[in-house]
Amino acid sequence: MSRPRRPSPTRHHRTGRSSCEGELRIIGGEWRSRVLRFPDEGGVRPTPARTRETLFNWLQFKVPGSRCLDLFCGSGVLGLEALSRGARQVTFVDHTPALARSLRENLHKLGSDDGQVECADVQALLQNQPGERYDILFMDPPFRQGWLELLIPLIDENGWIGGGSRVYLEYESDRATPSVPARWHLHRQKQAGQVTYALYHILDDQAGRNE
Secondary structure, eight states, X not given: OXXXXXXXXXXXXXXXOOSSEXXXXXXXXXXXXXXXXXXXXXXXXXXXXXXXXXXXXXXXXXXXXXXXXXXXXXXXXXXXXXXXXXXXXXXXXXXOHHHHHHHHHHHHHXXXXXXXXXXXXXXXXXXXXXXSOEEEEEEOOOTTXXXXXXXXHHHHHTTSEEEEEEEEEEEETTSOOOOOOTTXXXXXXXXXXXXXXXXXXXXXXXXXXXX
């Protein structure tokens, strides 16, 4: 049986800053107001501050002590916000070497040993099983390339999350709500312009079957 064609890893472009560097400001926690720079590779820009504020209000009781996975991390702003707010450990994943290198440098500037940066193909990574499940998973993939349909089953079936985990997704507002497993309960959802962002609460397997 032929394998589905994997979408190109090219990141979606977000209009705005056009210089060779991007800039992010951490908005909460220990590193609040710290400004960091990153390569403006492929038009990558951080999730806007207002969206981050909403997301971390949703997650405020879940982040401290959590283990997080930031997929298609780009600048790494979501994982950095999580570390700033008390996450135990964050794994950042992006296929772009310049972004991975910059993120390692920024973690060093912040004096953090709690972030692990993987310069890797997200699909290849998720086809494996992790040594330990994650409490929170962030995923903001390139738009209009079918990544959510491809990766959500891998996340669920290969044990990257478990009962009680949270999964945060960003996707284009003009597309249908992504199909998710029965045990993924939509906890919160909002729209900001052309982007919809949603937080799912993962039920345990038995609860999922009873939904």
